[in-house]
Amino acid sequence: MEFVKQYLLSKNIPLNDNDWNEFSAKHTRTEYKKKDVILKVGEVENYLSVVEEGVARLFFERESKELTIRFVFKYQHLTAYDSFTQRTPSRCNVEALTDMVVWRVHYDNLQDLYRRHVVGNLIGRLTVEQLYVEKLNREFSFLSxxxxxxxxxxxxxxxxxxxxxxxxxxxxxxxxxxxxxxxxxxxxx
Incomplete structure (x- = not known):
């Protein structure tokens, strides 16, 4: 997870060794093979992941067609974020388009980090801001x-x-x- 640490430091997140050790200990390394289904429509998203290697897509089906919402690349967050934060069934599928390595944190562990560490809240805010800007840019692109x-x-x-x-x-x-x-x-x- 060294790439995550370097990213956080580049964003001036005040990260001491104790905070980092606890933050990184809550993450697990997970590998997926190309075409693995990471999340299905109707399942609740339990993990916020960061991609170390590989590409995924979020999509849903309408009238027998797959509609891709988002591609996720190296060093980006991989999650059905509305399902993750609201604890509701996902409206999309998540599929590995290549072999992947991701670092995941479970919802409960992330909430614990938010409660106990100021730095956890800063990381959470940074994540939400990044996802929001990506979404806004996509919407703007479609409309303009x-x-x-x-x-x-x-x-x-x-x-x-x-x-x-x-x-x-x-x-x-x-x-x-x-x-x-x-x-x-x-x-x-």
């Missing part, structure tokens, strides 16, 4: 950019995405059909 602009932005921000993830998932994430994505790719190349 064309599909072609979203594609070019995705290509710039995540160039390896197209080697790691099937085009059908990328198309559903962009809110378009695989055929529309193919037309955009042909037009640009």
């Amino acid at each position: 950019e064309t599909a072609e602009e979203r594609y070019l932005k995705l290509l710039k921000e995540q160039p390896n995405l197209f080697q790691l993830i099937p085009l059908k998932h990328i198309a559903s994430y962009m809110g378009i059909t695989p055929q529309a994505l193919s037309r955009i790719r042909r037009r640009i190349s």
Whole structure:
């Protein structure tokens, strides 16, 4: 979990050795294989995870189509956050798109850290802020950019995405059909 420690220190979180030791002791290392289902619709999300290696997606099904909500990459938080915080059944599935290594903290352990440590609350706030900004950026993108602009932005921000993830998932994430994505790719190349 050294990458997490370095990230927190870079955000000026006042982390002493005792806080870090307790924080890291509450996390468990978990591995997933490509195509593993990490969470199913209807299950309550019990873990807040940080990805050390790999890629996952959050998606749901509507009218026999899978609609991708979010991709999660290295060093990002992996959770169905509404289910996790509200203790309600998840509205989405979480699937490993590649082999993955994640560090997870159980809801109860995280609540204990929040209660007993100021630094736990700071880390929690930082997590929520990061997830909120990602969500806001995605919403803004859908409302203000064309599909072609979203594609070019995705290509710039995540160039390896197209080697790691099937085009059908990328198309559903962009809110378009695989055929529309193919037309955009042909037009640009």
